[in-house]
Amino acid sequence: MSSNLELKLGQAWSKPPFIKSPVLRWTLVICVLLYLVAAFSSIEVNWSRVYDGLEHGWRFVLAFASPDLSSRATDIREGLIESAVITMASTAVGIALSVPIGLGAANNISILPVYLLCRGIITFSRALNEIVLAILLVAIFGFGPLAGFLTLSFATIGFLSKLLAEEIENIDKIQAEAVRSTGATWLQRFDYGIFPQVLPRLIGLSMYRLDINFRESAVLGLVGAGGIGATLNTAFDRYEFDTAAAILLVIIGTVMVLEYLSGIVRFKMR
Amino acid sequence: MLQLKKLSKIYKTGDKALSAVDLTVPQGQVMALIGPSGAGKSTLIRCINRLVEPTSGSITLGDVEITSLKGNSLRQQRRRMGMIFQEYALVERLTVMENVLSGRLGYVSFVRSFLRKFPQKDIDEAFRLLDRVELLDMTDKRADELSGGQRQRVGIARALIQDPALLLVDEPTASLDPKTSRQIMRLICEMCEERKLAAIVNIHDVVLAKSFVQRIVGLEQGRIVFDGKPDDLTEKELTKIYGEEDWEDTIKKDESLA
Numbered sequence: 079m080s081s082n083l084e085l086k087l088g089q090a091w092s093k094p095p096f097i098k099s100p101v102l103r104w105t106l107v108i109c110v111l112l113y114l115v116a117a118f119s120s121i122e123v124n125w126s127r128v129y130d131g132l133e134h135g136w137r138f139v140l141a142f143a144s145p146d147l148s149s150r151a152t153d154i155r156e157g158l159i160e161s162a163v164i165t166m167a168s169t170a171v172g173i174a175l176s177v178p179i180g181l182g183a184a185n186n187i188s189i190l191p192v193y194l195l196c197r198g199i200i201t202f203s204r205a206l207n208e209i210v211l212a213i214l215l216v217a218i219f220g221f222g223p224l225a226g227f228l229t230l231s232f233a234t235i236g237f238l239s240k241l242l243a244e245e246i247e248n249i250d251k252i253q254a255e256a257v258r259s260t261g262a263t264w265l266q267r268f269d270y271g272i273f274p275q276v277l278p279r280l281i282g283l284s285m286y287r288l289d290i291n292f293r294e295s296a297v298l299g300l301v302g303a304g305g306i307g308a309t310l311n312t313a314f315d316r317y318e319f320d321t322a323a324a325i326l327l328v329i330i331g332t333v334m335v336l337e338y339l340s341g342i343v344r345f346k347m348r
Numbered sequence: 349m350l351q352l353k354k355l356s357k358i359y360k361t362g363d364k365a366l367s368a369v370d371l372t373v374p375q376g377q378v379m380a381l382i383g384p385s386g387a388g389k390s391t392l393i394r395c396i397n398r399l400v401e402p403t404s405g406s407i408t409l410g411d412v413e414i415t416s417l418k419g420n421s422l423r424q425q426r427r428r429m430g431m432i433f434q435e436y437a438l439v440e441r442l443t444v445m446e447n448v449l450s451g452r453l454g455y456v457s458f459v460r461s462f463l464r465k466f467p468q469k470d471i472d473e474a475f476r477l478l479d480r481v482e483l484l485d486m487t488d489k490r491a492d493e494l495s496g497g498q499r500q501r502v503g504i505a506r507a508l509i510q511d512p513a514l515l516l517v518d519e520p521t522a523s524l525d526p527k528t529s530r531q532i533m534r535l536i537c538e539m540c541e542e543r544k545l546a547a548i549v550n551i552h553d554v555v556l557a558k559s560f561v562q563r564i565v566g567l568e569q570g571r572i573v574f575d576g577k578p579d580d581l582t583e584k585e586l587t588k589i590y591g592e593e594d595w596e597d598t599i600k601k602d603e604s605l606a
Contacts, residue, residue, distance in 0.1 A: 250440075252433060252435060252437040253437055253438070253439045253440065255399055255433075255437065256431065256433055256437035256438070256439075256450075256503075256506075257439065257450055257453065258399065258426075259397055259399060259426060259429070259431040259516075260426065260427065260431075260450060260451050260452075260453045260454050260506070260510055261423040261424065261425075261426035261427040261453065261454025261455075261510070262423070262450070262453035262454060262461075263423065263453075263458060265458045265462075266453045266458055266461050266462075269458070269461065269462055270439060270442065270446070270450050270453065270461070271439060274439050274440075274441040274442050275439070275440070275441065277441070278441075
């Protein structure tokens, strides 16, 4: 038995703390607590306003008990079709643009200038909030589905390219190396060595983005970018809470169906 | 056939993987490359097909200088070198057939390979090779459905369909059980014999190497410290390659096999 071991035996052991210095550790804890107290105490709540508002809220909730699909049926159908078109078109265009950008943004297969350019596009796309972008595009292209389509295509790029690039960075390098060792060209290396490894994930992410785009298209209508959101906005403006409730139920139902379908597709793709 | 002259590789981290390696492998010779982990065995064979860029020195295959090649001409030379990998390196989600045919990628256009429309003679050759490695029934199975030994046989078929002059084999048996290991080594050696291929086989299992190959080269810290027949690999030589250890069993086992 070494003398070192004798010293250690009988001593308690605990996991080394994340922040070594106790002074720094406790200072940070106290600062966070002080910040939380200050933050919560700065929230102002007008309780009498809340009391008045409860009644409005309750009427809205009650409307869900008697949703009215029929009196604005044509508007709802048209809004829904418009949203579906925006969703499908923006997802398809988004995917088509995301694949090359995702490839360029993967640091294990890209070259530096292309990498920086593609990462720049992704960062820009992710930095711009969908609603802000939609407001800008509505200002440029006018009210209607074109602005919604452009907004969602652009947002899809930021989402899909980033995750695809990360997936490509995590592939099994040896499989790609084996394809390279046969004398394959760059495109063949992608087709045989990389693409099969990321395809299931790409399809899963695309399905996921499809249902995000549908939900977003409902929100974007509120700022004038067309789709079911525009119909919803009109219903609220007219205080037709029962029609609004019907529209919301339709949106929820559609998202659930999409979610279910994407689950099936992802399972089959494994 | 294959000639390395003063081949050196220094990695960006400053690690000297190979220092001035001189090596000649004649046509039809199967050569085992042994040595401790980190001795540079993997680097050596990856320098030959330029998956790793050598720092200095020259490599000639036949009468072609490999080290200065770029683009198309590099890819044309890679076709002449089939590579077999430690963890098989099959593309898991592609079928067995696609994996074998991927050995023809250097010969067909992107459009053909993308549409999976390979020339009939390539497909026939793939069937012939799959039959030879006893996997003809597995043609349309996905590679990840196969066992280790079966995958390595697909890996061998993929390397051979390239119609190579040289096989680069990186630890072909490291993830296989002892029986499968022997079968795979035997298959590789038979194929080289049939097709008069030169081969460099990186291998950890000294006993296995000694019972199959004609020549053994020992690498230690990027230098060749042994080059000779399997019988010449004595206890003293093994100590030179791997360091001090009781090597009696490694040598005795070989005698009992002979």
